Amino acid sequence: MQDKVKNNKDSIIRFSVSLPATLLEELDYKITQNGYTSRSELVRDMIREKIVDEKWEKGEGEGTEEYLGVLVIIYDHHQNGLNQKMNKIQHESESVEVLCTTHIHIDHHNCLETLILCGNQPGIEKISIEIAGLLGVKFAKLTRTASFKESI
The missing domain is CATH 1.10.1220 (Arc Repressor Mutant)
Structure with a gap:
């Protein structure tokens, strides 16, 4: 059955599952x-x-394209030096590329920002933890995914 799946990656295979x-x-x-x-x-x-x-x-993966993550953060933009610290963390990473950011003003004090990250797994985790730990960051959540080069 393995050979059939390898030869027909897009074919649909039916199987049954027993559940309570x-x-x-x-x-x-x-x-x-x-x-x-x-x-x-x-x-x-x-x-x-x-x-x-x-x-x-x-920690599986062959290259920087193997891992993608979306970091969502909410922070107080009045926190002194916070934006500079976040930018420094993003720019100094050698193993992670920030593909895109989105910035939304929630209210007078709070901003929501998303960072789409591409790189190796430890690097993405490191950036997420460093940013989450900064004074003024109120919420941080990393959504982890893979590149799906080969359809899974």
Whole structure:
């Protein structure tokens, strides 16, 4: 079966899964709540998420393109020197490239910023932790993903 999958990467293979009735009910509830059109779509997303999580935990990857992350931060823009410190962390990284940033003024004191990061896993984690630890950063969350060069 492995050879068939390798030769037909885009082909769809059907298989059956046995679940207790209560777990199937929860699965169907998630489908409805999250706008999926089928069980298969939800299961594919859950499998992809698990694969990405395991890649990050094991530190697998061949190059800087293997890892992508989106860092969301909320911070007090009146905090003295915070913007300069965040910029310094981003510019001094040798193993991570900041592909894009988005800056939103939430209110008089708070800004929300997203950073799309590309690089190696330890580098992305390091930038995220360094920025999250700065005085004036109120919230920071890293969403981790992979480049999906080979469809998973």
